[in-house]
């Protein structure tokens with residue numbers, strides 16, 4: 001691993017420290033300035049790593065707020081990868097980093113049996129000993145993956161095409177959100193292609209220190225993206241973390257691959273649909289007359305805010321007739337992918353998300369909405385309210401159904 005990022009742009013202003021959700025709730029983490037640019041200088045001299053590095057959640061709030069544009073989270077993830085290369089990573093972190101691979105290995109086992117095997121109290125106790133907190137809201141496997149369902153789905157033949165990158169959360173745990181996405185694109189006049197060659201974006205691997213595995217995913221995904229780019233077909237995703245990984249992390253971590261295959265851009269599916277609405281290609285004011293007024297509270301994932309692209313999911317919801325969509329604007333939910341599942345981090349994650357959970361509970365909203373799958377899991381766990389992807393709410397609304405509350 002040869003990539004390093006210079007810490008020299010840091011002027012020690014401590015803005016990032018004020019906005020770091022982890023440093024706010026625990027003294028176990030020395031904070032972004034210390035663990036990022038300050039410690040990087042020691043690392044470059046070959047001095048020992050500080051163990052509190054493992055407490056960085058890779059939420060990117062430091063990057064969002066740094067006036068100098070220091071990519072603190074990337075400095076941290078590179079340092080973590082180097083630490084894991086030298087000292088090895090544990091089994092718990094391997095399990096949390098490779099959800100897609102596990103789903104593939106277990107694909108012949110029926111979902112009911114898998115979920116019983118993974119989520120019964122005895123297994124949870126074993127997982128707890130392994131370092132996955134027994135209270136953590138691990139999502140159950142879906143009976144069929146999104147890709148299996150999409151393969152059998154009959155779409156109308158439409159002249160305009162769009163490629164959909166589901167991300168592993170939608171593929172393995174929440175295929176309904178992917179199907180809702182296809183429905184919305186079909187309605188906007190696009191046939192949706194779901195290539196088999198795309199895999200996990202590699203972010204869970206980076207966050208857990210598995211550099212080589214993330215690089216392998218980057219190579220595979222960038223090659224596939226280049227194929228669609230050459231055909232002039234846009235590639236979209238509903239997951240902000242996948243989009244951010246391609247937009248910001250891959251060029252920083254794997255510049256040689258980006259040079260070889262070109263910049264891989266996943267367009268924000270919500271933004272894409274919003275443009276369709278603004279061109280009158282996707283009418284959203286056509287909710288059946290019987291649909292009751294609906295109050296929704298929306299949570300913006302940190303990885304969406306880090307892209308500086310506004311809140312297209314919230315804007316989509318606000319186009320829906322009879323829907324009042326509030327912006328929770330209550331900071332990070334705490335989960336950061338699988339961070340909040342870890343035994344030593346579960347309580348930290350709950351404390352980080354406490355303000356959001358309170359805001360959601362007190363909002364009087366029927367449902368919460370967020371683009372990120374694990375944010376939805378965490379919101380439901382912390383607030384007791386069902387959380388759905390904005391596009392799922394859009395579909396239910398336009399079909400005249402009330403959200404069923406079954407999705408994570």
Ligand code: SF4
Pocket residue numbers: 019020021022023031032055056057058059060061062063072073076
């Ligand atoms: S990525 Fe998040 S947890 Fe890590 S240092 Fe930055 S703000 Fe703190």
Ligand code: SF4
Pocket residue numbers: 009010011012013014015016017032033036037065066067068069070072
């Ligand atoms: S990383 Fe950025 S925000 Fe943090 S102390 Fe340095 S200059 Fe300030």
